[in-house]
Structure formats: structure tokens, C-alpha cells
């Protein structure tokens with residue numbers, strides 16, 4: 001008997017060895033093929049990235065991927081291989097080739113599986129089928145027309161004014177510092193809640209971040225993990241240890257909130273006021289399910305981005321007192337009362353415009369590189385085979401000295417008049433072309449009103465001095481920002 005058992009053990013050991021050897025041989029051959037005989041093997045980049053998506057797992061887990069890719073471009077040049085089938089580009093020409101409008105009949109660069117989530121109903125930000133996307137965009141675009149923006153201004157103003165009041169009250173007339181990385185969310189989520197389905201999140205009124213907003217932001221981290229799972233299925237084994245406690249529960253609550261809010265709004269039908277749903281309902285080109293699935297997209301796309309931009313601008317202005325002084329001079333000289341600050345009256349504030357653009361250049365609110373599939377096309381002179389995942393490095397172009405004079409410095413005047421003759425197309429915070437931001441004008445309106453009123457009403461103080469802020473931001477699809485403690489000293493007694 002012991003002899004037979006010994007034979008079994010030996011056979012099992014030989015079997016295990018054969019399996020291990022086969023795996024090693026398979027991966028060795030595959031790695032050699034990917035490194036030396038693959039159509040992308042001529043492009044430089046990290047060797048691990050060329051042979052395995054493990055590089056993505058590592059890159060995303062550092063939460064510093066945009067900075068890592070920027071450094072890779074500095075080392076390797078304008079085209080870098082960042083995955084077995086992925087290329088990153090770093091030129092203005094590549095941006096236009098990938099994201100710009102293409103002439104009729106020419107194949108388009110379509111969004112990749114990066115945008116999929118576990119809701120099978122496509123939504124505007126993620127829809128990959130161009131026909132589905134075009135139909136959804138057409139229905140929603142009316143909500144973002146110049147006419148709608150005029151109607152929306154009253155709502156935006158109401159929340160901006162309420163926000164100022166709370167800054168004074170909760171900030172105890174400048175005695176208490178507020179963490180603006182969080183506090184700007186009260187404003188932007190309230191605005192978008194009202195514009196989406198006629199109901200704010202009550203953030204300003206209560207002076208706290210609504211639980212749904214917290215959950216929504218957590219769900220963005222989940223989205224990053226979902227992407228990793230697809231890229232590298234073995235991630236499923238370690239994922240439960242990487243997600244924050246209660247993530248799955250939060251995701252369920254988030255879905256419940258979305259469903260309840262949007263169902264309630266759809267049932268109300270014509271409310272006599274124009275919000276995002278009223279436009280979708282009027283066009284009647286989307287199923288109820290499709291309309292409901294737009295909710296998380298519109299809320300996240302329209303709020304966290306704007307809040308991030310306001311935080312970034314606050315940081316840059318307080319780190320550059322000379323720029324703050326110029327902005328104060330412009331805004332305080334232009335108005336005699338805060339009520340004069342409107343969408344129209346702020347359009348001509350050229351320095352304010354420069355401040356907003358410069359902040360978006362130095363710190364684009366969307367840090368990931370907007371991946372697309374090549375349809376088999378030329379990008380900046382390189383023929384890229386069909387199916388290759390291509391993207392433009394989010395943090396490279398906006399700080400590339402080939403495009404910007406004094407690229408690493410915050411210089412709002414570069415956007416005023418002729419500025420420094422920079423190549424302004426190298427800053428694309430809202431993207432461009434058929435998938436460019438639908439809410440761009442709303443975002444500018446909200447930022448102009450908020451910043452102009454903040455400057456007119458308060459002197460700002462950085463309450464917790466720090467040397468840097470942007471490099472401490474972490475990428476979780478969007479930016480997870482470090483605290484930004486500010487005191488707002490009212491210039492007038494109310």
C-alpha cells in the first residue's frame with residue numbers, strides 16, 4: 001500500500017510540474033511575442049506594461065497614474081506603450097486626431113470598456129454605441145442650450161447666494177476655517193440636484209455633505225475597481241480587501257436613491273419648469289429605464305468636476321497673492337453691489353476668465369486619459385492598428401513647455417488678449433468633439449458666479465499653510481483631494 005501511495009504522489013508531483021512548466025512556457029512565449037513581434041513593440045515604455053495588464057493594476061493602485069504617465073512621456077517621448085494593447089500620446093495633434101470631429105464616412109474613435117459599469121442600460125457619459133450615444137446626447141442637449149442656461153441662471157444664483165450666507169454663518173465671520181475640498185460640494189451638488197430633478201441635496205441648508213453625495217463619491221472608487229477587474233480578472237481575489245468597508249452596501253443605497261429620485265421625477269411629468277428630466281420627457285426618445293440611468297452620470301459629471309475646479313482655483317489664488325490682488329481689483333472695481341454679479345456681467349471680466357482657464361490647465365478636474373479604441377487610423381503620423389486602446393495623457397499636454405511659456409507657473413495673464421502666444425489647444429479640460437462636455441457653459445457660469453461673489457464679499461485666508469496641494473491629490477477616476485482649510489473674512493456686515 002505505501003508503495004502505491006508513493007506512486008500516486010510522484011505522479012501528482014510530475015503532473016503539477018508539467019502544468020507549472022506549461023504555464024511558464026506559455027507566458028514566456030507570449031511575453032517574447034508581445035515584446036518583440038507585436039505591432040506595438042516598436043513603441044517604448046515599461047517592459048511590464050508591454051507584457052501584462054498587471055502594470056495597470058500597479059499604476060491605478062498607486063492613485064498617481066496621471067503623474068506616472070506624464071513622467072513616462074518625459075522619459076520616452078510622445079508615444080508610450082502603457083499596456084500590451086495600450087498607447088499613450090502627448091501631442092496636440094494626437095488629441096485632435098483622437099477626440100476631434102471626423103469627416104463623414106470616416107471611422108470614429110469609440111469609447112472603450114473602461115466606461116462600462118454593471119448597469120446594462122447605457123448612459124450618456126458611458127454609452128459606447130455611437131447611435132445610442134447620439135440619440136441620448138440629442139435629447140439632453142436641449143437642457144444645455146443657451147436658452148436653458150438663461151433659465152437655469154436663476155437657480156444657480158439662488159444656491160450661490162445661499163452658499164455665501166452659509167460661509168459667513170458656519171465660518172463664524174472668518175473665525176472658523178472650512179475645508180473647501182468638501183464644502184464646495186454642498187454648492188455644486190445642490191445646483192445639479194435641482195437642475196436634474198428639481199430637488200437639491202440640502203447640503204447648503206444643512207451645512208453638511210448629504211449621505212448620498214458621500215456614497216456617490218465612494219461609487220467612483222468602485223468604478224475604478226470594476227475597470228481593474230475587467231482588465232485583470234485575478235483582481236477579484238484581492239478586491240474585497242481593497243475596497244473600503246461597506247462599499248457594496250453603499251453601492252446598493254446609491255442605486256436605490258437614483259431609482260427613487262428619478263422615478264419620482266418621471267411620475268411628476270410636466271412640472272412647468274425646465275430641468276434635465278423635463279427635456280428628456282419632452283423629446284420622448286428614451287425609455288424610462290434609459291432616463292433613469294442618466295441620473296448618476298449627470299450628477300457626478302456636473303458636480304464633483306466643478307467643485308474640484310473651484311477648490312483648485314482657490315488653492316492657486318491663495319498661493320499667488322499677486323494674482324489674487326489683480327482679481328480683487330477687477331471684480332471689486334466692476335460692481336457696486338453683489339447683486340450686479342450675473343452671468344452676463346461676469347462674461348467681460350477678462351482676468352477672472354484667465355484665472356479659471358489657468359486653474360483648469362494646471363489642474364484638470366478629470367485626471368484620467370479618456371481611452372478610445374483606434375478604428376485603424378493615423379494618429380499624429382503613426383498608423384495605429386484597429387482595436388488598440390489609445391489615449392492622451394491628461395497631465396502632459398497642459399504642462400508641456402513646447403506648448404506653454406513658463407509651463408509650470410500659474411499665470412492667468414496668458415489667457416488675456418494675445419497672452420504669451422501659447423498653443424491653447426494643449427489645454428482641453430472639457431475635451432472636444434462629439435464626446436466633449438455637454439455641461440461646459442453651465443460649468444463656466446457656476447464658476448464665474450461663485451468666484452466673483454467670493455472675491456467681492458470676502459478676503460480669503462489659507463488657514464492651514466502647506467507648500468503643495470495638487471501633487472497630493474489622488475486619482476480615483478476623479479481626484480480625491482486633500483483638505484483645503486480656508487477662512488473667509490466678510491468685507492461687509494450683513
Ligand code: HEM
Nearest residue numbers: 124125301302305306309365429430431435437438439443
Ligand atoms: C469644471 C467642470 C467640468 C469639467 C472639467 C468637465 C469635463 C468633462 C470631460 C473631460 C468630459 C469628457 C469625458 C470623456 O470623454 O470620458 C465631459 C463629459 C460630459 N460632461 Fe462635463 N465637465 C464639467 C462640468 C459638467 C457639468 C456642470 C455638467 C452638467 C451636467 C457636465 C456634463 C457632462 C456630460 C453629460 C458629459 C458626457 C458628454 C457625452 O459623452 O456626450 N459636465 N465633461
